[in-house]
Amino acid sequence: MEYDISPKEFEQFRALIYQECGISLNDSKKTLLVSRLSKRLRMLELDSFQAYYDRVAGETDGEEFTLLLDLVSTNKTDFFREPKHFDFLREQILPTLQSTRRVRIWSSASSSGEEPYTIAMTLRDSVPDPERWDCKILASDISTRVLAKAASGIYEADRVRDLPPDLVERHFLKGKGERAGMIKVKPHLIEMVRYRRINLMDDTFPIKGHLDLIFCRNVMIYFDRPTQTKLVNKFHRYLKPGGFLFIGHSENIQSLDQPFKAVAPTIYRKEM
Ligand SMILES: C[S@@+](CC[C@H](N)C(=O)[O-])C[C@H]1O[C@@H](n2cnc3c(N)ncnc32)[C@H](O)[C@@H]1O
Structure with a gap:
């Protein structure tokens, strides 16, 4: 028909x-x-x-x-997508948090989990004492289908083909037998991430306390300007003074009516 x-x-x-x-x-x-x-x-x-x-x-x-x-909509994502963001996290942000070893992060359009697990891998691999850190990553999306995949931590092995082999070794288990060709994120990363369905259009978000970092990458591109403006201002309220907002490389919030200061391409900071 x-x-x-x-x-x-x-x-x-x-x-x-x-x-x-x-x-x-x-x-x-x-x-x-x-x-x-x-x-x-x-x-x-x-x-x-x-x-x-x-x-x-x-x-x-x-x-x-x-x-x-x-x-x-598209759920397209990747491990270490737009890698400059993770360099910035490793080089500019994590060292400043070493004295408290506490960080609260929100991956707000997480899709199938590659982004929050990349954040977790970056932290594990760049601080000297990751076991002593109190790191919580909230990962959310509107699609319960992608969230279920994210929470399983199971991917086709192809997804990590371009990552350094030693990194894959540290953070993924390789499937054998029936699971050959698949990989699974190791428990030390899974434990760092909590998943829930959150619609970015909601007036308030179910988040207690203030966040150090918000990732909202490659979703605002589908929203019109009034919707982007409203969302970015909401993010501002949920960040600590000095907190950071990461957006996608093809997105731009400079021309919106919003209070963030640009600190690097597609990285913004709330005033201290
Ligand atoms: C292209 S993916 C981006 C994934 C990841 N942030 C990245 O950059 O690789 C966009 C995601 O936004 C989600 N999304 C679309 N509208 C949303 C909304 N109103 N609230 C929360 N998530 C939404 C989609 O379900 C999709 O998984």
């Missing part, structure tokens, strides 16, 4: 996705939406986009909405 989306139906999906997760779909995304969703409609044996909309709109924190989001 071939499906066609009416302007009204597209508008309904666009409004729902924008309202629930801040992603703005422009008209050029119509073909993408139709081609990606048609498969789903066929699977559910629904006869129109309207029928699918009615189903999804009724349960925006449920499985079907997560599935819809996965179809329209």
Whole structure:
């Protein structure tokens, strides 16, 4: 069965996705939406986009909405993606925290976990006494599907192909037998990260105390300027004075009405 989306139906999906997760779909995304969703409609044996909309709109924190989001957004990520951020963390930030050995970090669009585990590996490998650090990394995403993958810590071995072999040896277990070709993050990293579903559009976040670092990389690019402005100002409230915000390399918050000071490309700091 071939499906066609009416302007009204597209508008309904666009409004729902924008309202629930801040992603703005422009008209050029119509073909993408139709081609990606048609498969789903066929699977559910629904006869129109309207029928699918009615189903999804009724349960925006449920499985079907997560599935819809996965179809329209990208979860693309990598270990050590945009590596300059982790150099900055290792060289400029962690040494200043050595006296307290306490750090609170939020990876706020963590996708399948590569980003929070990279933060954990950076800390483990660059401070002299990692076992004595009180380090907590909160990793969150809107998609429960990617969070489940992240929490499992299991990936295809290909994902670490380009990392230094000694780093892989220190932080991953290689699958054998049935699990050949897979790797698993070692427990010392898994223990450092806690996962939960958080929607960046929420007015407040379930976070107690103030954070040293927030990573929000490669998601703001899908949000419009008012949504970005609101989010960056919210992040500011959750950071300690002197805390840092990391954004994606193709993102820019300089022209938004927000109080951060740029300290390096795509790295911002809250005033002390
Ligand atoms: C491209 S991935 C970025 C992953 C990682 N930060 C990186 O840079 O490699 C974007 C993630 O943002 C998540 N996302 C989209 N809208 C969101 C929202 N409103 N709240 C929380 N996460 C959201 C998506 O589910 C996706 O996993």
